[in-house]
Structures are given as structure tokens and as C-alpha cells.
Amino acid sequence: MAWDLDGDNLAIIDEKTSSVTLWDSLSFKISQINTGIKDHLSIICWSTASGRLAVGSEKGNLVIYNHKTSKKISLLGKHLRRISCAAWNKDNLLALASDDKVISVNSPEGDLLKQNSLRDLPSDLQFAEMKRPESFTGSENSVGQIL
Incomplete structure (x- = not known):
């Protein structure tokens, strides 16, 4: 389960289906998103900067769902094995970690x-901002992993 940025929508995956259930806490409506992925879902993660939802699968496939436009982007074979962790940063970049022992950072x-x-299987993934002097104007992010 994962709440969106505003806490209005709850996304739920079931390990036995390839659909995402969305519950709107304001209207109490339930809707289904058919991901089109033919294998089981393994991870969901809402963007912290927009209404995008990343949905990963057991076989390394990825769907990015834009809740505002209802458009889906399907990316088959994003990783070779199960996507186990996902994290968005404030610049709307998506980091994914997988059982193929690879971290990818994506637009x-x-x-x-x-x-x-x-070197080993990841168990968690998180973005962090590095502290910089106030005179520093650039944006630099780091991604951390737990093995």
C-alpha cells in the first residue's frame, strides 16, 4: 500500500493480480488500474513531486501511471528480476532497485x-539531499541503499 503526496489516494497491490486498486479517501470511490503486466506486482511508490505512481513487477517490468491524466507508460524488461524497492526524489526522478543487484535512476x-x-540484494532505497552552503545554487541528490 502507498498513499499519494496529499494523502487523498491509497494505492493497493495484490500479489495475485496485475491490477492496482485506488481508493479515493475524499469521495470514498474505489477504482482499478489495469497495468497490462502479465506477471505479479511487487512494488508501488507515489511520486513526491507529482501524481505519478510507479508499479514494479516480479519479472522486472515497470508501469508509470499518471493519476492526473490517467495515462500509463509501460516499460517491459526495466530490470532482469523482481523490482524490490522504489523511491522518487523531489525533482521527480525514480530510483529502482532489483533482485538483479542493480539500481537504476530514471526520468x-x-x-x-x-x-x-x-554486490548483494537491496532491501530498501531512499533519496537524500546533501547539505550545502547557502551560496550553492545547484541541485544534488544522493541515493542510499540498504543491503
Whole structure:
């Protein structure tokens, strides 16, 4: 389960289906998102900067769902094995970690920006901002992993 940024929508995955259940806490309406993925879902994660929902699968496939436009971007074979962790940063970049021992950093549309190999299986993933002097104007983010 995962709540969106505003806490209005709850996304729920069931390990036996390839659909996402969305519950709108304001209207109490329940809707289904058919991901189109033919295998079981393993992870969901809402963006912290927009209404995007990342949905990963047991076989490494990814769907990015834009809740505001109801559009889906399907990315088959994003990873070779189960996507086990996901995290969005404030710039709307998506980091994914997988049982293939790889972390990928992707654009909001799912384009691969960076990839890093790991020595062991990841169990959690999180973005962190590095403290900089006030005179620093750039944006630099770090992604941390727990093995």
C-alpha cells in the first residue's frame, strides 16, 4: 500500500493480480488500474513531486501511471528480476532497485539516466539531499541503499 503526496489516494497491490486498486479517501470511490503486466506486482511508490505512481513487477517490468491524466507508460524488461524497492526524489526522478543487484535512476517517463551494480540484494532505497552552503545554487541528490 502507498498513499499519494496529499494523502487523498491509497494505492493497493495484490500479489495475485496485475491490477492496482485506488481508493479515493475524499469521495470514498474505489477504482482499478489495469497495468497490462502479465506477471505479479511487487512494488508501488507515489511520486513526491507529482501524481505519478510507479508499479514494479516480479519479472522486472515497470508501469508509470499518471493519476492526473490517467495515462500509463509501460516499460517491459526495466530490470532482469523482481523490482524490490522504489523511491522518487523531489525533482521527480525514480530510483529502482532489483533482485538483479542493480539500481537504476530514471526520468519521470521511465528513461534510464544512470545505473549502478550492487554486490548483494537491496532491501530498501531512499533519496537524500546533501547539505550545502547557502551560496550553492545547484541541485544534488544522493541515493542510499540498504543491503
